[in-house]
Amino acid sequence: MPSPGSVFRALLTRWKSYRYRFVPWVALNLDRNRRTLRHVPSGGTDKMAADADVCYSLVTFFRALFTCDITQQQALLSLLPASTRSMYTTPGDQATPPADDVMYGCLGFTIDRRPSSLDAAGTGVFVCRGSVPRGAVVSMYPGVIYQNHEPIFFQSIGNPFIFRCLDGILIDGNDKGISKSVYRSCSRRDQLGPLKMCDGSWLTSAPLNPMAVGQYVNNCSNDCAANVCYQEFDVPDSFPVELRQYIPNIRYSHDVEGPLRCVVLVALRDIHCGEELFSNYFTIVQ
Numbered sequence: 219m220p221s222p223g224s225v226f227r228a229l230l231t232r233w234k235s236y237r238y239r240f241v242p243w244v245a246l247n248l249d250r251n252r253r254t255l256r257h258v259p260s261g262g263t264d265k266m267a268a269d270a271d272v273c274y275s276l277v278t279f280f281r282a283l284f285t286c287d288i289t290q291q292q293a294l295l296s297l298l299p300a301s302t303r304s305m306y307t308t309p310g311d312q313a314t315p316p317a318d319d320v321m322y323g324c325l326g327f328t329i330d331r332r333p334s335s336l337d338a339a340g341t342g343v344f345v346c347r348g349s350v351p352r353g354a355v356v357s358m359y360p361g362v363i364y365q366n367h368e369p370i371f372f373q374s375i376g377n378p379f380i381f382r383c384l385d386g387i388l389i390d391g392n393d394k395g396i397s398k399s400v401y402r403s404c405s406r407r408d409q410l411g412p413l414k415m416c417d418g419s420w421l422t423s424a425p426l427n428p429m430a431v432g433q434y435v436n437n438c439s440n441d442c443a444a445n446v447c448y449q450e451f452d453v454p455d456s457f458p459v460e461l462r463q464y465i466p467n468i469r470y471s472h473d474v475e476g477p478l479r480c481v482v483l484v485a486l487r488d489i490h491c492g493e494e495l496f497s498n499y500f501t502i503v504q
């Protein structure tokens with residue numbers, strides 16, 4: 219039977235090495251992709267679109283999703299102030315249209331998961347209808363938000379979906395296993411009756427918010443340049459409470475102060491129907 223001291227030493231060794239597992243693919247492929255590195259000055263922001271534009275774009279799209287689903291939203295609407303209720307029209311008899319159609323009508327494009335155009339890269343994300351203008355918010359990176367000090371050891375083992383923000387906050391965008399259970403449990407914890415604080419449908423094959431597939435965007439290569447970039451977005455307090463149900467992120471701890479962290483993917487150029495989205499996994503903070 220191993221002594222408590224040797225168990226402790228073994229655990230300490232694993233603990234010290236686990237930070238290198240967050241992005242194992244990046245570590246293994248860095249030398250092959252040096253030309254695609256993206257450099258950001260220390261403490262810098264790396265923003266392609268202004269926060270106000272990101273917020274406007276998300277609110278506009280989420281409002282369209284909410285309005286099209288108004289029949290199902292009556293319990294929530296009845297809890298909101300009259301000024302908010304008056305922004306939404308009384309439901310008719312029409313059925314809720316597919317979220318993709320709402321996205322196309324509102325933003326002029328849709329995206330979805332398909333087998334990647336790159337060899338051995340698994341699933342990727344493609345523009346399926348319309349085209350994305352440069353600077354538009356194309357996608358969101360869903361998942362559980364972990365502050366730097368919060369425990370993510372077990373969720374991180376063999377998990378290629380852990381995204382690291384420039385300030386060290388982590389997002390676990392894995393839609394399977396323990397990561398999925400953690401997301402579901404945090405989401406139920408924060409729900410107040412009909413008022414949902416996040417969208418957990420990205421864990422299924424039919425997300426309510428079709429933008430929430432950003433964790434499947436593959437890395438650019440020397441032949442396929444990046445056409446989207448990641449951008450941190452902190453959800454302001456003024457974000458409409460009835461639209462939070464479409465945000466695909468939830469905090470791991472409910473008692474963290476400050477705004478909810480999200481990450482959006484912004485188009486670096488016009489992206490046309492049929493093109494795969496490629497981001498840059500290799501951001502070096504100098």
Ligand SMILES: C[S@@+](CC[C@H](N)C(=O)[O-])C[C@H]1O[C@@H](n2cnc3c(N)ncnc32)[C@H](O)[C@@H]1O
Pocket residue numbers: 243334336337338339340341342378379433434435436437438439
């Ligand atoms: C965040 S996931 C992206 C989704 C992934 N394609 C999938 O099907 O689950 C990151 C993983 O995708 C694969 N990947 C991403 N970009 C790639 C590329 N340019 N070439 C080969 N594999 C890639 C690697 O296996 C990496 O660990």
